[in-house]
Amino acid sequence: MAAPPSLDRQAFLANxxxxxxxxxEQLADAGKLAPDSNRGRVxxxxxxxxxxxxxxxxxxxxxxxxxxxLIGQYRILDQLxxxxxxxxxxxxxxxMQRVVALKVLTPGGALENxxxxxxxxxxxxxxxxxxxxxxxxxxxANEIDDRFFLVLEYxxxxxxxxLVRKQGPLAVGLACxxxxxxxxxxxxxxxAGMVHxxxxxxxxxxxxxxxxxxSPGLVKVSDFGLARLHVPPGGAEPSHGLxxxxxxxxxxxxxxxxxxxxxxxxxxxxxxxSDVYSLGATxxxxxxGQVPFPGGTALEKLIRxxxxxxxxxxxFRKDVPPEVLAVVHKMMARAPGDRYQTPAEVAAALEPFxxxxxxxxxxxxxxxxxxxxxxxxxxxxxxxxxxxxxxxxANTLPPDHSPTPPLPPRPPHGAARRAFRTRRQRRERxxxxxxxVIGVTFVAVVVGLAVLKMRGTF
Numbered sequence: 268m269a270a271p272p273s274l275d276r277q278a279f280l281a282n283x284x285x286x287x288x289x290x291x292e293q294l295a296d297a298g299k300l301a302p303d304s305n306r307g308r309v310x311x312x313x314x315x316x317x318x319x320x321x322x323x324x325x326x327x328x329x330x331x332x333x334x335x336x337l338i339g340q341y342r343i344l345d346q347l348x349x350x351x352x353x354x355x356x357x358x359x360x361x362x363m364q365r366v367v368a369l370k371v372l373t374p375g376g377a378l379e380n381x382x383x384x385x386x387x388x389x390x391x392x393x394x395x396x397x398x399x400x401x402x403x404x405x406x407x408a409n410e411i412d413d414r415f416f417l418v419l420e421y422x423x424x425x426x427x428x429x430l431v432r433k434q435g436p437l438a439v440g441l442a443c444x445x446x447x448x449x450x451x452x453x454x455x456x457x458x459a460g461m462v463h464x465x466x467x468x469x470x471x472x473x474x475x476x477x478x479x480x481x482s483p484g485l486v487k488v489s490d491f492g493l494a495r496l497h498v499p500p501g502g503a504e505p506s507h508g509l510x511x512x513x514x515x516x517x518x519x520x521x522x523x524x525x526x527x528x529x530x531x532x533x534x535x536x537x538x539x540x541s542d543v544y545s546l547g548a549t550x551x552x553x554x555x556g557q558v559p560f561p562g563g564t565a566l567e568k569l570i571r572x573x574x575x576x577x578x579x580x581x582x583f584r585k586d587v588p589p590e591v592l593a594v595v596h597k598m599m600a601r602a603p604g605d606r607y608q609t610p611a612e613v614a615a616a617l618e619p620f621x622x623x624x625x626x627x628x629x630x631x632x633x634x635x636x637x638x639x640x641x642x643x644x645x646x647x648x649x650x651x652x653x654x655x656x657x658x659x660x661a662n663t664l665p666p667d668h669s670p671t672p673p674l675p676p677r678p679p680h681g682a683a684r685r686a687f688r689t690r691r692q693r694r695e696r697x698x699x700x701x702x703x704v705i706g707v708t709f710v711a712v713v714v715g716l717a718v719l720k721m722r723g724t725f
Contacts, residue, residue: 274307274329283320285333288342293319321345339411341369341418353387357421367406368422372415384415391417393491396459401452403472403489422487424475425628427468427553433628435556439587440622442553445473447617448486449546453610456491457539463491464537466545467525468552473626483623523565524558525549528573528601540603543613547598547606554595555583573601591620 274282280301284294300317301310311325320328323345324336336343338358345357347368358369372387394405394417407418427445431437437445449471456463466488473484523531527544530537548559559577560568580587580595594616600606607613 274331276301276305276307276310279307279310279328282328282331282333283314286324286328286336288324288336289319338369338371338414338416339409341367341416343369358418366421368403368419370417370419387415387417389491393461394419396461397456397491399452399455401448401486401488402455403487419489420487422472422474422489424473424484424626427471427473427549429469430473430626430628431468431553431556436584437553437627438622438624439554439591440620441624441627442550443591443617444621444623445471445484445486445553446546446550447614447621449488449549450610450614450617452486452488453539453542453546454614456488457542457610461491462537462539463488463542463545464530465490465522466542466549467522468549471549473628475626484626523568523572524560526569526572527603529603531569531572538603539609540606543598543606543608543610544600544603546610546613547595550595550598551577551580554580554587557583559599588620591617 280297283289283297289297296317297314297319300313300319302313304310307329311320311329314320315322315325321344324343327336340361341358342361343356343358344366347355347357349355353370353372356369356371357366359366372384391405391408394403395408398404403422404420405417406420409416409418425433436442449466453463453466470488470490472487472489474487475484525545525548527537527541530541551557551559557578560571560575563571577599580592594613597616598606598613607616
């Protein structure tokens with residue numbers, strides 16, 4: 268598909284007006300702040316630097332996208348993640364100016380959409396029942412123009428998968444604290460009769476409790492898309508839509524690296540102890556930096572969860588106390604009866620070893636909008652709407668997905684200047700050294716010749 272042409276100043280400002288992103292007062296400010304340049308990208312960068320647009324918004328306006336920035340009372344600021352059935356955006360409530368995570372379900376074909384809608388509505392109903400500091404809070408849910416969306420608390424921090432991928436295995440005390448907090452959140456779900464069924468590092472987020480970088484992390488469990496209310500044997504399914512998900516035979520739902528043996532056999536025959544197993548597998552990952560059974564196919568992983576024990580944590584590190592090793596072992600027992608029976612028991616077992624501390628995570632540096640006129644790769648279709656979507660992923664970021672589309676492989680303008688200045692200074696120092704060496708050599712030759720002449724040998 269041909270790349271869209273670069274925009275000039277007037278075309279870009281026209282896109283800004285058409286998008287509805289700015290109020291009339293802000294549009295007037297934009298006109299005053301726009302530099303005297305006919306290049307749309309230069310104008311876009313100035314408006315981003317002034318805080319009138321986000322980089323995400325500017326990039327899309329530069330390729331002619333003017334629709335899809337407003338969903339109900341929410342203004343889209345950035346894209347946080349995407350998957351098979353939806354995308355998650357960072358958004359702002361127009362009146363309250365509260366920043367939220369907006370999870371939007373993609374419209375699709377009838378069969379696929381019905382399945383996605385079922386999972387999505389389950390998450391909406393599950394989230395509505397849960398209020399706890401260690402659970403992501405749901406604020407609102409709605410449908411506008413055939414687009415279902417869920418409004419969630421925005422967690423400004425990494426998920427545990429990102430944290431370990433970037434930092435490596437966590438300190439023992441910190442890992443114990445994060446799992447303890449997650450267990451407290453799951454205990455709240457358990458008290459409501461709910462089973463999460465997709466506990467994994469990517470669904471556990473960490474947020475600073477305060478503005479200070481040294482403030483301890485607050486763990487929040489997210490993504491209740493596979494959650495269900497536990498129904499006792501012989502009991503009736505609940506009437507409010509949180510019973511068992513209907514699945515085809517031999518269908519496995521969940522993440523193979525963290526799935527309990529009983530959930531691998533049947534999605535329906537699970538209770539809170541299945542979440543305890545998955546939380547134990549997550550704990551193993553935090554301590555070792557490895558999933559319990561690396562390599563192999565998804566089916567092989569499921570079989571190994573049911574038949575093998577993972578490599579001992581001591582294979583990877585020697586500083587884990589025996590009592591903590593015993594907690595990991597008990598959480599990941601293959602038989603549900605051999606595990607801790609509730610998340611509260613897990614939290615109590617880890618309490619003596621939990622050490623609260625700052626998140627070992629530095630936010631990625633803010634990227635500036637490049638001044639080059641290289642076109643931004645198109646996103647989704649070319650209808651002018653922002654493409655909506657692919658997986659009912661939670662408000663988490665897949666490990667290999669950057670928060671915004673990657674920049675062209677060229678440094679920002681200021682960085683390029685600094686790099687050029689550094690190279691010039693390095694070249695000048697090298698020339699000075701060479702000149703000094705040549706000068707010293709010349710003097711040595713002259714002195715040598717003078718000595719030889721004095722001796723009459725030259």
